[in-house]
Amino acid sequence: MKRKSKKSEEKTYEIDSDLVLDVQDLRKTYIMGKIKVPALRGINLKVKKGEFVAILGPSGAGKTTLINCLGALDFPDSGKIIYNMNHDGRGQNITEMTNQEHKEMRLNRIGLIFQFYNLFPVLTAYENVELPMLIAKKPELKREQRVKAMLKIVGLEERMEHFPTQMSGGEQQRVTVARSMVNAPLIILADEPTGELDTETTINIIKIFLKIKQVGQSILMATHNIRIAEAADRVLNLKDGKIISERKGGKDIDKIFNLDKEE
Numbered sequence: 383m384k385r386k387s388k389k390s391e392e393k394t395y396e397i398d399s400d401l402v403l404d405v406q407d408l409r410k411t412y413i414m415g416k417i418k419v420p421a422l423r424g425i426n427l428k429v430k431k432g433e434f435v436a437i438l439g440p441s442g443a444g445k446t447t448l449i450n451c452l453g454a455l456d457f458p459d460s461g462k463i464i465y466n467m468n469h470d471g472r473g474q475n476i477t478e479m480t481n482q483e484h485k486e487m488r489l490n491r492i493g494l495i496f497q498f499y500n501l502f503p504v505l506t507a508y509e510n511v512e513l514p515m516l517i518a519k520k521p522e523l524k525r526e527q528r529v530k531a532m533l534k535i536v537g538l539e540e541r542m543e544h545f546p547t548q549m550s551g552g553e554q555q556r557v558t559v560a561r562s563m564v565n566a567p568l569i570i571l572a573d574e575p576t577g578e579l580d581t582e583t584t585i586n587i588i589k590i591f592l593k594i595k596q597v598g599q600s601i602l603m604a605t606h607n608i609r610i611a612e613a614a615d616r617v618l619n620l621k622d623g624k625i626i627s628e629r630k631g632g633k634d635i636d637k638i639f640n641l642d643k644e645e
């Protein structure tokens with residue numbers, strides 16, 4: 383599917399008002415010379431407002447491809463990615479949006495978190511979190527209130543003036559969580575957010591997700607870690623580009639990891 387340069391004519395799709403995202407029959411094949419690599423083979427999934435969903439799958443299952451397509455960083459060959467733009471049941475399909483609209487989606491509607499923090503090394507924690515609001519031209523007073531509130535949620539009020547090199551890996555990832563939320567997105571897409579972290583810090587990040595979910599933030603997290611996935615409300619098993627099963631999660635994160643101590 384090609385990027386569009388003309389503005390999509392506000393074409394809307396009906397979407398259940400309690401959903402933020404409805405993915406329909408998403409397909410993507412990478413072509414490497416003569417070899418075709420089918421990465422997504424007909425993905426269907428829905429995420430509700432305030433729901434924490436885990437995509438669990440082994441290496442090569444298609445997790446990053448899926449997250450990148452949902453985040454308008456990569457483009458599927460076919461299928462629909464419908465976001466409930468204003469929680470009003472009038473969804474828009476990002477595969478029909480223009481480049482400009484994709485930028486707008488990434489800035490305001492989608493929060494992205496990656497395995498390797500992706501913070502600007504020359505900016506402080508505060509400035510890193512503030513950046514998406516600056517780009518979105520939000521007024522200074524609003525920026526200050528919001529950035530401080532986000533840093534408080536992730537427990538980093540005391541680290542506001544620290545540069546990334548002056549923070550631990552877990553602290554840096556908490557900054558990216560704060561940054562991902564700062565423009566109040568429809569959904570946070572997190573690709574292996576705890577991949578680089580030790581157990582204690584992993585638990586901390588998952589607890590932050592559980593906390594922000596309580597205030598209505600939707601989160602879709604890709605991971606290969608079965609135990610972390612079980613803390614999410616729902617776990618979707620991805621294999622060879624297909625969701626092969628789904629189960630309820632909701633396990634207590636402390637209980638999941640207490641098992642460790644017996645090992």
Ligand SMILES: Nc1ncnc2c1ncn2[C@@H]1O[C@H](COP(=O)(O)OP(=O)(O)OP(=O)(O)O)[C@@H](O)[C@H]1O
Pocket residue numbers: 412413414419420421439440441442443444445446447448606
């Ligand atoms: N840019 C690309 N060009 C060609 N093939 C690709 C590209 N990106 C991914 N693939 C292939 O698509 C499939 C899915 O890859 P993807 O990165 O989505 O998997 P993943 O589930 O995120 O794996 P991991 O857990 O290792 O991060 C793999 O077979 C991979 O080799």
Ligand SMILES: [Mg+2]
Pocket residue numbers: 445446447573
């Ligand atoms: Mg990946």
